[in-house]
Amino acid sequence: MKRLIIFLLSVTILxxxxxxxxxxxxxxxxxxSTSDITAIDNTKEQIEPWQPDFTKNYNFSLVPSKxxxxxxxxxxxxxxxxxxxxxxxxxxxxxxxxxxxxxxxNFHMCTTxxxxxxxxxxxxxxxxxxxxxxxxxxxxxxxxxxxxEKVSWGITARADVTYPISLExxxxxxxxxxxxxxxxxxxxxxxxxxxxxxxxx
Numbered sequence: 482m483k484r485l486i487i488f489l490l491s492v493t494i495l496x497x498x499x500x501x502x503x504x505x506x507x508x509x510x511x512x513x514s515t516s517d518i519t520a521i522d523n524t525k526e527q528i529e530p531w532q533p534d535f536t537k538n539y540n541f542s543l544v545p546s547k548x549x550x551x552x553x554x555x556x557x558x559x560x561x562x563x564x565x566x567x568x569x570x571x572x573x574x575x576x577x578x579x580x581x582x583x584x585x586x587n588f589h590m591c592t593t594x595x596x597x598x599x600x601x602x603x604x605x606x607x608x609x610x611x612x613x614x615x616x617x618x619x620x621x622x623x624x625x626x627x628x629x630e631k632v633s634w635g636i637t638a639r640a641d642v643t644y645p646i647s648l649e650x651x652x653x654x655x656x657x658x659x660x661x662x663x664x665x666x667x668x669x670x671x672x673x674x675x676x677x678x679x680x681x682x
Contacts, residue, residue: 551670557583560676589670596626625653
């Protein structure tokens with residue numbers, strides 16, 4: 482009986498010693514096949530490419546959606562405001578934007594007006610022990626403002642039109658009117674036109 486037990490133990494030990502040892506080593510990229518790497522890449526969160534926000538028409542310079550047969554020689558638009566300077570503490574309830582076509586012809590225009598502000602474009606960078614101010618001059622930036630959420634185009638009944646615009650009512654995204662130079666952007670069938678004003682302290 483002792484011999485049987487000794488024999489069984491010997492066979493068990495021999496069998497265990499012949500089994501390859503399992504190691505717990507981490508898989509490195511060099512050990513992985515191309516298909517393994519592809520599978521890991523596909524599990525990463527896919528980043529969508531940037532797309533414009535089509536719900537905010539003030540992000541765009543508008544153009545007519547159809548050909549109105551407009552001839553450039555039929556357009557000589559002059560824009561003016563009844564109030565082109567006022568203080569930030571006394572913003573008028575409405576500003577009248579008057580558009581006159583000096584060719585005395587009626588014209589196609591968009592009922593949506595946008596707003597831009599003039600900013601000094603600069604940035605400060607620290608490189609080693611020198612402070613560098615990169616001044617890139619000034620630039621007009623579109624601000625979140627629109628007189629109509631839905632864009633529509635039409636033809637005027639005559640060669641001049643006056644468009645009352647509320648500054649504060651048409652502001653979006655918590656934009657605040659601060660002192661500076663501004664301009665309304667009006668669109669006709671032949672391009673963009675501007676009416677300038679200033680907000681003082």
